[in-house]
Amino acid sequence: MEPVVILLAFIIAAFSIIASATQTNPDDAAAMHALARALGADGAMKWSPDTDPCSWNRVLCSDGRVTSIQMGNQSLAGSLPPELGNLTALTRLELQNNRISGQIPSLAGLSSLQFLLLHDNNFSFISSNFFVGLTSLNAVYLDNNPFEPWKIPGSLRDAGGLVNFSANSANVSGTVPDFLATAFPSLDHLALAFNLLSGHLPAAFIGSGIRSLWLNNQVGGNSLSGGISVIQNMTGLEQLWLQSNSFSGPLPDISALVGLRDLQLRDNQLTGPVPNSFTTSKSLTRITLTNNLLQGPVPEFSDSVQELDLDPKTESFCLEKPGAHCESIVDILLSIVKSFEYPVRFGENWKGNDPCGGDWLGITCDDRGNITVTNFQKMGLNGTISPDFAKLPALQKLLLSNNNLTGTIPATLTSLPYLTEVDLSDNLISGEVPNFPKTVLLKTQGNPNISINVLNPVSFRPGRNNSIPANSAPPGRNNSIHGIPESNEVPGSKGKSNSIQPGIIIGSVLAAICIISLVALLTTWHYYKKNSLNFNRVQSPNTTVIHPRHSGSGPDLVKVTVAGSSANAGSTSENYSRASSGSTDVHVVEAGNMMISIQVLRSVTNNFGEENILGRGGFGTVYKGELHDGTKIAVKRMESGVLGTKGLNEFKSEIAVLTKVRHRNLVSLLGYCLDGMERLLVYEYMPQGH
Structure with missing residues (x-):
């Protein structure tokens, strides 16, 4: 009998070992039974509550610990119990392609979990601490769940070894977090x-x-x-x-x-x-x-x-x-806006192969197809100013104000031969200002980091030639209008040398002596003249005024320096006394060239705005203007419709008479402008006709 007893004891011991090997950890068993109840898996998965969970279908264990739950595509419904977070040895949780709903409970602490497949269900909520402690995560799939809008939580950083993260159609909101690119090598x-x-x-x-x-x-x-x-x-x-x-x-x-x-x-x-x-x-x-x-x-x-x-x-x-x-001009414009990072507005409006034949945003051309104006003001532009603007040879105006441009002003812009205005105000431009020609109206205010030591070259200063060069018309542009020669031609000089002849020099010297003598006589005469009237000083954009000094009954002398044209590179000055005298007192003044640029006149009249109109006549409209020092002027602008012989003669007559005559009952002519189709006369502004 003894061998039989020994054999029976051995069999009982063996069964005990097998039973202990398949017995699930009590905490894991409780969690698995809770999961079975929540998902109704006892029917769908044939999980019997009377059997050990480690023996259940699609459940893998190791040493009594649940390590894998693979229940994808099983038509499961219900929700996940919070006890799921107690399966601390779990490495794989696959519940994809079911009808599970409700909140995904926190799995914080499942440090062994590597694969989490919850996609294609009906989950409605995921907590912000869901990923806390999931340090072994390798792949996460949350796609196609109707979550309430949620942001990818920072707790995902705990999964430093993450390889795949997929949450398509999962109502993820907010921005793409930076740590998705930095926390997971x-x-x-x-x-x-x-x-x-x-x-x-x-x-x-x-x-x-x-x-x-x-x-x-x-x-x-x-x-x-x-x-x-x-x-x-x-x-x-x-x-x-x-x-x-x-x-x-x-x-x-x-x-x-x-x-x-x-x-x-x-x-x-x-x-x-x-x-x-x-x-x-x-x-x-x-x-x-x-x-x-x-x-x-x-x-x-x-x-x-x-x-x-x-x-x-x-x-x-x-x-x-x-x-x-593309046409070369299209390539140039695209190279220019490359520095602005190709704004959407240009992509929407710049269509076709001819910038001058279509409605290209910010582009103005002349009748020869030359781009003369680039107006990109108030467009919210970023980036820098392209040096390729210099590839537009006929460019006259470069307007870039009220944007967010940075960087410096390209020195190449100074080479544009016909440039008259550069408006870079109210940007974020820095550095020194290149040395633009004197004829360029440069606006740089509102750029806090721009060099403050560079003088604005547009400023008019005594003794300098501030006029626009005579050859400042764009290529191909016809500047002669009904008999008025182009600005680089002197009447009667066609075919003659432009060099100054000795006779002209001698004549100029004699004329200067005569004028000085005349001024001296007038000054002496006015010195003894009583009850002289003081005139308010008038300063035009290109004149320098020396304030009159009052010494007893002495005269009020005013010096006016008017910029010369290209034909006369120097400045012409005139000294004259403006004192009240008899009704026949007329002073003849040789004022020389009194040309004023169209840019200055547009600026002081608010671009000839309707609100500045003083009146209209048979030959044009008169606008009031105010110079930077507060001086008021009146600008007579000839209408383009009367640019025939009559209008031309009227224009010439007013210049010929008013540049040589000063009288207390005549309004003084301060200057004039000839610019393409524009003909303007600049007078003193006399309020209420006085």
């Missing part, structure tokens, strides 16, 4: 498509090793925006989906992305030309670009591209034929 796949994201691509993505990035199709009125230049440094990219957002600015250079094969960029607001790196890439097999605002020529892609979605009619290409070159 092994992150390979990041998918956040069809969510509620907004903001820009994080700059932290530079240098990221992500191979697959899905951020496409943000919904609910939300979208990602800004530039996408950061991706040119994501050299590990193989698949990039950014379609159906509001990304703008230029396409990046992808020459360093040697493994990129799938690039989806359609349905955005991307601008500028398609870079050569797109067409020369040897890895690209699929690309979509339709429904953007792409400019320049239509690209021709290599044969390696098997799927191409690009409709030239939806873009702003200069031509619709692939490979056709």
Whole structure:
């Protein structure tokens, strides 16, 4: 009997060992029974409450600890119990493709969990501390769940070894967190498509090793925006989906992305030309670009591209034929706005191959097709001022005020031969101001970091030639109007040398002596004249006035320095006494050239605004103006419709008479302007006709 007893004892011991090996940890068993009840798994999964959980279908254990629950695609319903967080040895939780709803309970503390697959369910809420302590997470899939809007919590940083994170169509809101690019050195796949994201691509993505990035199709009125230049440094990219957002600015250079094969960029607001790196890439097999605002020529892609979605009619290409070159002026304008990062407004308005033949925003041309004005004021522009503005040889006005431009003023702008106005006010420009010609009206106020030691070259100063050069008309422009010669021609001098003859020099000296003698006689006469009347000083934009000094009954002397023209590079001065005398007192004054630039007159009359009209006559309209020192003037502007012989003679007559005559009953002529079709006379402003 003894051997039988020994054998029986051995069998009992063996069964005890087997039973102990399959017996689940009590805490794990309790959690599993709670899970079975919550999901109704006793029926669907045939999990019997009378059996050990480690023996259940789709449950794996090790040493009595539950390590894997794989219940995907089992048509399970119900919700997850909080006891799920007690399965501290769990490495894999797969519940995808079921109908589980409610809140996902906190799994904080499951430090062994590596794979979390909860996608394609009906979960409604995920707490901000859900990822706390999940230090071993490798892959997370939360796609296609109707969560309440939630932001990716910072607690996800605990999963430093994360490789795949996917939450498409999961109502993820807010911005794309920077730590998604910095906290996970092994992150390979990041998918956040069809969510509620907004903001820009994080700059932290530079240098990221992500191979697959899905951020496409943000919904609910939300979208990602800004530039996408950061991706040119994501050299590990193989698949990039950014379609159906509001990304703008230029396409990046992808020459360093040697493994990129799938690039989806359609349905955005991307601008500028398609870079050569797109067409020369040897890895690209699929690309979509339709429904953007792409400019320049239509690209021709290599044969390696098997799927191409690009409709030239939806873009702003200069031509619709692939490979056709744009006009050189189009290329120049695109190179200029490249410094502004190709703003959307230009992409929307600059269409076609002829900037002067269409309604190109901010561009004005003359009748010869030369660009004369670039007006980009108040457009919210960023970036810097392009030196390529100097490639517009006929440019007269460069207007860039009230933007956010930084950097310095390119010295190349000073070489533009016909430039008359540069308005850079109210930006963020810094550095020294280049030495522009005196004829350029330069406005730099409102730039706090610009050099304060550089004088504004437009200022009119005594003894300087401040007039516009005689050859300042754009190429091809006809400046002679009904007999008035172009400004670089002196009447009667055609075919003659422009050199100054000795006889002219001698005559000029004698004339100067006569004028000085006449002034001396007038001064002596006025010295003894009583009851002289004081006149208010008048200062035109190009005159320097010396205030009269009152010494008893002495005369009131006023010195007026008027800028000469190009034909007379010096300044012409006149000294005369303005004192009351008899009704026949007339003083003849040789004032020389009294030309005033059109830019100054436009400035002081608010561009000939309606509110400044004093009256209208048969030959033009009279405008009031106010100089910077408060002096008021009246500007008579000849109407373009009367520029015939009668109007010309009237204009010449007024100049001929009023430049030589001063009388107390005559309004003094301060100057005149001949600029293309413009003819203007500048008088003293006499309030109420006095």
